[in-house]
Amino acid sequence: MPQIDHDPIRALTGTYLHQRWSEGCHDVPQLYRELQGIGYSGGIQTVRRYLRPSKERGLPPAPRSAPRPRRIVRWIMTDPSRLSADDAQDLKEIRVACPHLDAAARHIRDFATMLHQRHGALLPAWMDNVLADDLPALHSLIGGLRRDQEAVMAGLSSPWSSGQVEGTVTRIKLLKCKGYGRASLELLRRRILIRS
Template sequence: MTVSAARTKERYGAVQERLAEGKSLGAIGRELRLDHSTVRRFARATSIDELLVKAVNRQSILDECKPYLHERWNEGCHDIPRLHREIQALGFPGDIQTVRRYLRPAKERGLPKAPRPALRPRRVVRWIMTGPDRLSSSDAQELKEICATCPHLDATARHVRDFATMLHDRRGDLLLDWMNRVLADDLPALHSLITGLRRDQDAVIAGLSSHWSSGQVEGHVTRIKLLKRKGYGRANLDLLRRRVLLAS
């Protein structure tokens, strides 16, 4: 059990015990030296599991440095100010009290093997959106392990990469087969994408097949909108036409 989870379990037990004694939330907060909102959250929780899910999955500014702290602690360095200075040199922005609170239980029980840093969803999305040949070996292996634990994520990654291949190789003729494969999987978010693609299916196929791009047209439209907004709604059509032509 993590330090945060252990603290959450201890506080939940203390709050529930005092509630059973008939004490008010204010009295419990004063006795346990907890903020009123914290006491209310522990009092309203239907079970400890509800709180533990949040405690276990909570991210901390110390997460990136925990493997280093575990390694140094197990090497025999128990000087917290020194450890704080070392992780500050690695980019840790927090104060020494954050490190002290995290390492306090270690003085009694020691630290286990360094935990694996928590993965942020944005990082996993970036791995999926990056071509497999452009991923580092470590990132590719980590993505493979994550997808192996979640069939839905594995299917999503596969469909995203198939679509990227269609776009890169201009194979719009493969779009219908791709949409059917997506619909065969239990992926509601991608199903809504398919619904949107089918509303203008011919245009999508043309966009995936042709080497022509509407980028230049969109750029001119954006430029004209900018010129129009600079007039704050007071420029008539003749003035706007002159500005567009003279700015070309």
């Protein structure tokens, strides 16, 4: 391990820093205060530069911060074959650490498979599996699905999509909003026909 300087106090601080870093203390201001307590008179920027993790120095890298919840949701919602190796490994570690998140991710993936492969007949079994776990947010989803179960099963089974109709409705609403509520129905009709 390189020394900060040939000065004995600086050699001591380098050893001390390496020991504390290895113990898991990666808070530079805290380490700087500790060094001042043993007689270090240098600046905090020198300590920062010294602790910049690098393989050449042999210092262990600082631990990565926990991923944000949005990133975890994105990993769960992404097809596993499309995740990078690092993201897949991070998600695996998170799922091992949190059984509730693991169960939710498993149910989400099962639903995605049902949706993409159009296996609507599997919906009742999937809903029973979800209700068997302690996931209140998904339980409320199941309540909504049960109210219109036949339509949901048909939607999961049918190759037809209402996406084109929904897109047209959205376009008409946009044209109506552009009139700021001042346009008559006749003007809206003409704008729709011109755009078509």
